[in-house]
Amino acid sequence: MATRVTVDPVTRIEGHLRVDVEVDGGKVTKAWASGQMWRGIETILTGRDPRDAWIFAQRICGVCTTVHAITSVRAVENALQLEIPKNAQYIRNMIMTAHAIHDHVVHFYHLSALDWVDVVSALEADPHKTAALAESLSDWPQNSYATMKQAQDRLRAFVGSGQLGIFANGYWGHPAMKLSPEVNLLAATHYLQALEVQRYANQIVSILGGKNPHIQNLAVGGVANPINLDSQSTLTLERLMQVKDMIDKLGVFIKSAYLTDVSAIGAFYADWTTIGAGITSYLSVPDIPLDETGQNFAMPGGYIADGDLANYKPIKTFGDEFFREGVKEAAKHSWYANDAVLHPFDGETVPKYTDFQDDGKYSWIKSPTFYGKPAQVGPLANVLCGVAAGHEATKRYLGQVINNVNALAGIELPLSGLHSTIGRHAARAIRAAVLHEELERQWHLLMENIGRGDTATYVRPEFPKGEVRGFGFHEAPRGVLSHWVVIDNGVIKNYQAVVPTTWNAAPRNQDDAIGPYEASLMDNPVADPERPLEVLRTVHSFDPCLACAVHVFDTDQQQVVRVKAL
Amino acid sequence: MQVLVLGLGNILLSDEGIGVRVVEWLSQRFQFGPEVELMDGGTAGMELLVPMAGCDLVVIVDAVRTGRPAGTVVVLRDEEVPHFFRTKLSPHQVHLAEVLATLDITGETPDEVVVVGIEPLSLATGLELSAPVAARLEELAHHVLSELARHDLAPQPLTHRPRSLLLEAGAFAV
Numbered sequence: 001m002a003t004r005v006t007v008d009p010v011t012r013i014e015g016h017l018r019v020d021v022e023v024d025g026g027k028v029t030k031a032w033a034s035g036q037m038w039r040g041i042e043t044i045l046t047g048r049d050p051r052d053a054w055i056f057a058q059r060i061c062g063v064c065t066t067v068h069a070i071t072s073v074r075a076v077e078n079a080l081q082l083e084i085p086k087n088a089q090y091i092r093n094m095i096m097t098a099h100a101i102h103d104h105v106v107h108f109y110h111l112s113a114l115d116w117v118d119v120v121s122a123l124e125a126d127p128h129k130t131a132a133l134a135e136s137l138s139d140w141p142q143n144s145y146a147t148m149k150q151a152q153d154r155l156r157a158f159v160g161s162g163q164l165g166i167f168a169n170g171y172w173g174h175p176a177m178k179l180s181p182e183v184n185l186l187a188a189t190h191y192l193q194a195l196e197v198q199r200y201a202n203q204i205v206s207i208l209g210g211k212n213p214h215i216q217n218l219a220v221g222g223v224a225n226p227i228n229l230d231s232q233s234t235l236t237l238e239r240l241m242q243v244k245d246m247i248d249k250l251g252v253f254i255k256s257a258y259l260t261d262v263s264a265i266g267a268f269y270a271d272w273t274t275i276g277a278g279i280t281s282y283l284s285v286p287d288i289p290l291d292e293t294g295q296n297f298a299m300p301g302g303y304i305a306d307g308d309l310a311n312y313k314p315i316k317t318f319g320d321e322f323f324r325e326g327v328k329e330a331a332k333h334s335w336y337a338n339d340a341v342l343h344p345f346d347g348e349t350v351p352k353y354t355d356f357q358d359d360g361k362y363s364w365i366k367s368p369t370f371y372g373k374p375a376q377v378g379p380l381a382n383v384l385c386g387v388a389a390g391h392e393a394t395k396r397y398l399g400q401v402i403n404n405v406n407a408l409a410g411i412e413l414p415l416s417g418l419h420s421t422i423g424r425h426a427a428r429a430i431r432a433a434v435l436h437e438e439l440e441r442q443w444h445l446l447m448e449n450i451g452r453g454d455t456a457t458y459v460r461p462e463f464p465k466g467e468v469r470g471f472g473f474h475e476a477p478r479g480v481l482s483h484w485v486v487i488d489n490g491v492i493k494n495y496q497a498v499v500p501t502t503w504n505a506a507p508r509n510q511d512d513a514i515g516p517y518e519a520s521l522m523d524n525p526v527a528d529p530e531r532p533l534e535v536l537r538t539v540h541s542f543d544p545c546l547a548c549a550v551h552v553f554d555t556d557q558q559q560v561v562r563v564k565a566l
Numbered sequence: 567m568q569v570l571v572l573g574l575g576n577i578l579l580s581d582e583g584i585g586v587r588v589v590e591w592l593s594q595r596f597q598f599g600p601e602v603e604l605m606d607g608g609t610a611g612m613e614l615l616v617p618m619a620g621c622d623l624v625v626i627v628d629a630v631r632t633g634r635p636a637g638t639v640v641v642l643r644d645e646e647v648p649h650f651f652r653t654k655l656s657p658h659q660v661h662l663a664e665v666l667a668t669l670d671i672t673g674e675t676p677d678e679v680v681v682v683g684i685e686p687l688s689l690a691t692g693l694e695l696s697a698p699v700a701a702r703l704e705e706l707a708h709h710v711l712s713e714l715a716r717h718d719l720a721p722q723p724l725t726h727r728p729r730s731l732l733l734e735a736g737a738f739a740v
Contacts (some may be wrong), residue, residue: 044578044691059608107613110668158671195672199616213610276655 035365048537079470088222097439102201105476109194125185140256151189222458262429276421278520280307282381294318300389312388344484347496377479380427462489581686596721619674630683637698
């Protein structure tokens with residue numbers, strides 16, 4: 001007899017995702033992922049000036065404001081075939097990498113580590129043993145006995161006060177929790193330290209973007225950061241040195257704590273390297289442009305069909321034809337009026353709500369496909385494409401993580417172990433380390449270019465008469481993000497955003513093929529249907545952000561609470 | 567004294583954006599002292615940690631759902647705030663609950679948290695506020711001002727409203 005489990009909402013912070021699974025014999029046998037809110041952003045952009053689109057687009061999402069802003073200006077710049085000054089690319093690249101590092105650190109420590117780490121168990125740990133373990137794993141300076149003891153005391157006070165607060169939703173004592181008290185304390189200590197460290201990444205975005213959330217420095221044609229190393233009102237040497245200081249502080253934590261922690265969790269939960277693969281066709285796009293037109297990129301991207309790295313096909317430039325022609329969106333199982341498979345340039349956003357129909361329409365999310373097939377996007381896609389493309393830094397950090405896991409678990413983890421729930425976490429940490437190297441390099445590139453006397457940051461866009469089309473892509477923290485714009489006489493005629501969580505949380509497509517979340521849940525163990533921790537582990541491993549794929553329209557009946565009314 | 571006035575909400579979803587609109591309204595009309603920061607927080611989450619950390623007073627303006635008629639103004643203080651957020655009323659509740667709980671852990675909980683909220687009528691896609699909410703915008707702003715006045719931090723009215731630089735320079739006939 002199968003049991004139906006509905007988890008709603010799934011996300012710890014963002015948005016509103018509902019996941020339904022049928023469990024039979026302790027395993028998931030059927031799965032549905034459903035976006036529970038309607039996204040209408042596209043309709044708001046029609047008829048507007050394309051130079052303003054990014055200001056609106058960055059409000060699509062509460063966390064990834066920056067990525068929508070950047071992708072939007074790229075789409076318009078692509079339509080106009082604009083050449084963007086190098087300084088503008090470097091500044092944008094630093095904002096993007098800092099933002100992505102922030103996302104990855106916060107996701108691992110604050111949004112998903114508690115799926116694996118039992119904070120209550122950490123209270124039982126011997127801080128001496130934890131410190132010894134931590135010091136054997138890395139040279140992170142904040143792994144001492146005193147630090148561990150202090151963290152444990154803070155947790156004890158917090159739990160003891162009866163206000164579990166942030167930890168109140170945890171599955172403490174669940175049979176699927178397998179770490180020793182010492183490892184739990186180690187992870188919980190780094191959880192607290194990461195709260196401090198994530199601020200540095202945010203400050204980089206704030207300094208360069210002028211404001212965070214919602215950066216203010218973008219423009220179609222470049223950035224609005226005048227560079228004058230001596231003037232207080234512009235990007236000065238002092239501010240750039242401040243950015244460098246933040247970059248250095250971030251680097252120590254990523255390399256000495258994040259990479260080793262993800263390795264430790266991977267080693268202790270090595271069984272999860274065989275669970276949660278799902279769709280193993282991967283899509284990523286190249287990013288961190290190094291020239292004015294997006295012909296050369298620091299990080300590669302492309303398409304891997306059916307998990308075979310030998311099948312890797314690169315996406316090479318902004319405006320790449322292979323990417324442009326491959327992306328379509330199906331709506332057969334989504335609450336939209338037109339069931340046809342449409343290219344984003346021709347995309348429609350006309351709602352048609354039914355109700356949750358297992359075999360019919362059941363989601364506000366459309367179902368994107370790449371050449372007719374679902375594709376998984378995100379750091380794992382990015383890392384696998386990096387390996388397939390021979391990207392040196394990606395291979396180096398991947399090697400480091402696999403060596404750590406093998407040493408700790410006493411196993412030989414094959415590369416195929418990455419096609420898994422834990423693999424998505426490992427890939428995110430590897431990508432954070434690669435991004436950090438790139439952030440540092442972009443800082444140097446900017447300084448060198450300014451040193452050569454180039455202070456240009458902007459070119460003026462000119463809109464032609466008649467219709468032009470363009471698209472921008474970005475390898476965002478959650479994967480491939482693309483914005484598609486049709487401009488007619490300088491006014492937006494159609495605008496579509498195909499966001500990472502749409503790819504991953506897609507419902508069944510035109511051929512009734514299940515999407516990446518759904519596929520990854522198949523055969524997941526579920527020890528206790530009342531507490532479906534394993535389902536959350538797999539869904540969280542994608543870093544879901546439904547506030548982005550859809551938006552905050554809560555159709556639930558809200559609980560009425562007595563409050564003081566004036 | 568460190569004070570943050572935080573407007574929350576999604577300006578793309580009509581009344582959802584009321585918090586941001588109130589902060590815009592205030593910043594266009596008043597000059598605030600160095601202790602007071604006005605912030606358009608949009609729908610941000612963890613980004614709010616830094617600006618909120620260790621504040622003496624945080625005044626949050628947001629749309630809230632209490633099941634009361636649209637346009638009802640609701641003011642919540644201190645212990646009412648975390649409770650309020652835990653019971654899922656505002657679309658941003660989870661963001662703020664997380665941020666406030668996180669600040670508890672880091673020992674940087676603001677001394678005083680006040681939510682100035684209003685019951686929305688419409689959360690449909692659109693940049694305009696609905697009539698009953700728009701009619702209360704100034705009232706919400708004055709709630710914020712009275713919280714500041716309680717701490718002797720009332721701002722100075724601006725003698726003229728900032729307009730576009732081009733207008734100021736006389737580039738266009740007005």
